[in-house]
Amino acid sequence: MSVPSYWREMPQRYRLEAARCLNCGKISFPPRKICPSCKERSFETVQLEREGKLLTFTIIRVAPSVFTDQVPYAIGIVELKQNVRILCQIVDCRLDEIKSGMPVSIEFRRVSEDGEAGVIHYGYKAVPKDH
Ligand SMILES: [Zn+2]
CATH class of the missing domain: 2.40.50 (OB fold (Dihydrolipoamide Acetyltransferase, E2P))
Known part of the structure; x- marks a missing residue:
């Protein structure tokens, strides 16, 4: 039985995952592709x-x-x-x-x-x- 995508995405959202910029350390939530502070594009996932x-x-x-x-x-x-x-x-x-x-x-x-x-x-x- 296939699981609807919103169920699959839920655990991720439920864990309050955010993105921390690898350059300046700013945490973006929800995660972004470009850091709003320094325009860096590399992030690590952190849990809030x-x-x-x-x-x-x-x-x-x-x-x-x-x-x-x-x-x-x-x-x-x-x-x-x-x-x-x-x-x-x-x-x-x-x-x-x-x-x-x-x-x-x-x-x-x-x-x-x-x-x-x-x-x-x-x-x-x-x-x-x-x-
Ligand atoms: Zn940054």
Whole structure:
């Protein structure tokens, strides 16, 4: 039985793999082909830490149509230990519990489902740690 490609790609995405530039050491996530700092094209794969802190966030009350059933929700910028920043939704807590600087961990979750086609989209979400 053949495995759909999105399942095969999942473990890689789930492990939070990023690319570290072999010239200047900058970590790009998602991985890129050319380093944004020094234009180098050689990278090594590194695994990002799941733990980070919420730098800043915003509450979305008017959303693009596919997300209207989810408003209001919060999105924020999470800084991981390797100085990598990820923009993602903050889940599993009340909106009034969200604070800048709070520790969060990054999880790979289902984001949305495309109606009848049944296509499920996945993405990273930030989950408060002491919750
Ligand atoms: Zn570089």
